[in-house]
Amino acid sequence: MNVHGTVAEGFEPVGEAFAANFARLGERGAAVAVYRDGHRVVDLWAGTRDVDGTAPWERGTAQVVRSATKGVAAAALLLLHQRGLLDLDAPVGAYWPEFKAAGKERTLVRDLLAHRAGVPVLDRPLTPEEAADPDLGAAAVAAQAPVWEPGTDHGYHAQTYSWLAGELIRRVTGRPAGEFVAAGITAPTGAEMWLGLPSSEQSRVGRVGPVTAPEAAGALKVRPKRAVADAYADPDSLTRRAFAAITPLPDENAPAYRAAALPASNGIATADGLARVYASLIGEVDGGTRLFTPQTVELARAEASAGPDRVLVVGTRFGLGFMLHGPASPLLGPGSFGHPGRGGALAFADPDSGTAFGYVTNGFRGGVTADPRAQSLVRALREALGRG
Template sequence: MNIQGVVAEGFEPVRDAFARNFEVLGDRGAAVAVYRDGRKVVDLWGGTADADGGAGTGPSAGAGPSAGAGPSAPWAEDTAVVVRSATKGVAAAVPLLLHQRGLLDLAAPVAAYWPEFKAGGKERTLVRDLLSHRAGVPALDRPLTPAEAVDGTAGPRAVAEQQASWEPGTAHGYHAQTYSWLLSELVLRVTGRSLGTWFAEEIAEPLGLDFWIGLPEAEAHRVGRVAPVEPPESAGTLKVRPRRNVSEAYADPDSLTRRAFAAISPLPDENDPAWRAAELPGTAGIGTARGLARFYAATIGVVEDGARIFTPAVTAQAGTELSAGPDRVLVVNTRFGPGYMLHGPATPLLSPASFGHPGRGGSLAFADPEAGVGFGYVTNALAKSVTADPRAQALVRALRASLAT
């Protein structure tokens, strides 16, 4: 495997772990980036742009620096991929920044901004409940089609009308799909702009982030194809933690777990240009590892030639626990702040100070304010992992070891 990029002195263990992910853990195409105290110290990529080894990326296949030609187009320096639920942590910066600017009260009822949402026993749902997966609407009585999921109206209408599965604010359960419509409609009601547009104009463009919630057509040539993969047999002894009953719960079509992940049915084609262009802040963000690492570095301090996103007070809020304990959807114990997953057995990050979000199948990004770290890992080889993917965890362990020397 020809690994490209650079690492600063002392961070060589991250490069070794990244190479081992291809050799032992079945990575096809991937990238990892790390910022430390606002300076980029890891920027690596390797493999093929497409998990199946092909070069096709939709209508723009074969165009631009990432697409290349032939059946084995390499992952290029600027290759981006869909990161699934790692999008949630990036999107969470929008309501927090609105709060920072005095435009959104996290302690206010959601219905104060979105009156229709109070139906179905949700009138007391607070904005912070929505952000921390306590809103009680992780599933829909009638799943949406992929076309409905991206039309901008069916999703918000469905979650507004949905009867709460529990009294909002009293328990938590991962809102895998419905988080997209909850957050996007709240931001639209507060700002008059779509969340993807607001993120692009107020965060991504000022910071120069290669990350989109709603991919512009002009960037389509950079995007690699994702695909599900089976882990190699040699990876069996390297899994970080058993996920207890998550797989069993997902296999049960009547379980809240299965219903939450199947709120869009049938499952969408994540390589479809229409899906890539959709502004779904829970699942459909597209970006580079570098863009994710830079974003998280900017949540905790000033990045090189850039700016800080949050004030120190809002950074502290991002890592403040709002939900902890048994997760009614993921089954295991989870911890959430306002939009961010927090360090714990289900989602091991760098330290208890970390906040961020994994993407089902492998991607991971987070910040650690105590270590001064912004981390991003993306992959086109979608494994069966829900939270603690072995490849991402190998990189986190290597980073921890680098920081300890």
């Protein structure tokens, strides 16, 4: 496999791990980017742009990054707080009166951000066409009764985070979430990331699809814990219902889906675009815009939820919208914050080392938070930084 791009001196372990993903872990097409102290030190890509094709991945190839989108949505909400437009301790209903329905009147903005709002499911799931309509999505989640008292526990809002975050952004700014992300995050930083893909960019996006992990000869097959497997198999569990809030599953390669703006699941990005967003949260990139103040960085990585996740079943840690370093989602270190995408993608920042990371792939594998390919790159980055 020919790997293209550049690696700065000292970061060779990341390049070696990236190549090994193709040789050992069944990677089809992917890219990885790393920034250190505002400068790009890793920029690599290889394989095919389409999971089922032969055309080569190019430097500007972008992919659907699924739940890695949530980190960008969280950044948008924290930017509104930083600007004095959004009070984290105010009820969501202060900005969105309809959300007070069905026992949610005491739900705080910080509960919404930290997956504590109690509405990870919809009693009536939305079709992909309905889900793409921000008015219908917002109305559905506003009418939904919580499955636990908001603020008292946490569980991953896999799909409903789209309408929770998107509508709150719209109520505060008067602009759709995709427009605010473009104006407030990607335009000032020059990051190649879109929430609602313009038609002019459709041709650069590769096809994604499921891939099966290769089985090493004589290796013990790793199976999920029984409780996790049972939760995903049970159609009545919060786990299955949360991921099925959009039913049937959307065609992620369809132009209409890519053009929609679902802040929980359908951002389109290059690896460099994701890494550049996170690098801009914690510092200036190439002398350009820094998005978060030091105080907002501390808000992003302060633990807001921890312990057994009522949806994912395993223990998870969340800050205000970002996943935090832990066994379920290992990042660079204890101070890191970011978000994985189900099946592969990962992006995060580590303020303590001034590092930002982005990885995208066209081959989606089972698993939500700790894809082996992404984790091999994270381990190599720790080695390069002397943090093994």
